[in-house]
Amino acid sequence: MRIPQFGLGTFRLKDQAVIDSVKTALDVGYRAIDTAQIYENEAAVGQAIAESGIPRKEIFLTTKIWVDHFSADKLIPSLKDSLQKLRIDAVDLTLIHWPAPKLGVSIPEVMQLLLEAKQQGLTQQIGISNFNIALTQQAIDSIGVEHIATNQIELSPYLQNQHLVDYLREQNIDVTSYMTLAYGKVLNDPTLLGIAAQHQATSAQVALAWALQQGYAVIPSSTKRENLISNLKAQDLKLSAEDMQMIAQLERNGREVDPQAWAPEWDK
Template sequence: MHIPKFGLGTFRLKDQVVIDSVKTALDVGYRAIDTAQIYENEAEIGQAIADSGISADELFITTKIWTENCTPECLIPSLKESLHKLRLDRVNLTLLHWPAPKLGLNIAESMQALLEAKQQGLTAQIGVSNFNIAQTQQAIDSVGVEHIATNQIELSPYLQNSKLVEFLNAHAIDVTSYMTLAYGKVLQDPVLTKIATNHQASTAQIALAWALQRGFSVIPSSTKRENLIANLKAQQIQLSADDMQKIELLERNGREVNPEQLAPVWDE
């Protein structure tokens, strides 16, 4: 299974803003786009893809099933609706968006429904998002580790999630990092700023390079052409062992996204 190392995130981007972001990203070289049912922008992304003239075969599209659609009777119909909005016959990757323990989500049943969607050809790969170790193990027990392509989790220099990352690595499950810039909080960090100066790069590029060098996939979002291009160039930065060690020391459990009804008890 292959998850692209660099993609475009579209969280909080809607209407013409997301159309323009996706069009620009595709124009400057992005080929992976991450969306979700709850983002309410799948139709706009579908339009941007269609307008780009780029074949779906060249793209890697990820969407995520919202909690209320995770029941066995709702999951596949909701994914078909997402495909209709995206104007695609299938997506490359579909994830359960949140484990939602307080809402009573049945991980085993939801994963089996997701596997059925894969077997029907609606999605090439499946996985999870925002799952802790115990919940990822439940998903593994339900469908087999070979069917879990990734766990998409919040990761940044300020939130390094070492126990969960170690577990995922041990099971050969890809790690996808979202919120890699911690809502921009890392951009003024003095340690990152100094490393960026040494590499003639931006702090955003250093944070992304750190995640890439850890082996994570990243999906930063932007609406500005220059930032989309700059983010892509993070792939060309090679951080030293000393740089990586300094960034490792920035860990502060700085979680930005933790919705009470949806989030698990995180592994500390």
């Protein structure tokens, strides 16, 4: 089962804000929701899904294991706790949130634990997040590439991460783009605004369409109904080869998320 190309991110959303966001997103047509243990919103996401009236089987739900839970005595129990909060028997996708090499994390050990969680039926698919090329290769060597559904990485017109993307494509690992709008920094970019004007679209739609046309999955977040609807319409926007080339020129290694304690050495 491939990763849905369009989903809702819930980073930085908590309590009623995330409940409203998820319920509105599901109401306007979203069917993939991305959360994580460290977001501290799994229970609220679970509540929103339960109250939405949308059948569980229609929703693709992703969560991520936090670095504090990487040990053999914590990883699977932490996932079971996430399932309880989410009010479900299994998630569709579980990711290792950060590789945390500076903490001495053993990638082979963590990946084996994650594979065990899959074998126990706690998650349909497993994958990684924020892994560079070297650590992705470690994950592949540990459990086999066939078990790694995606690498969720920061990608935007300002951070295109081409070496890592090319490597993941060679391995047939899906790319999930988070922070596709770079905390909103790309929204006022003159190039994106110019392309948007030509297509009678928004700059957000252009950035999301850029990612979608390269085969990435995207998980933008919003608390506003109009923005949730507008973002979803990026799926209908077809950018020209010239548009895509213009956006390619925006690369500036503009990384927004780089926690020193958990991040790997990034590929250049």
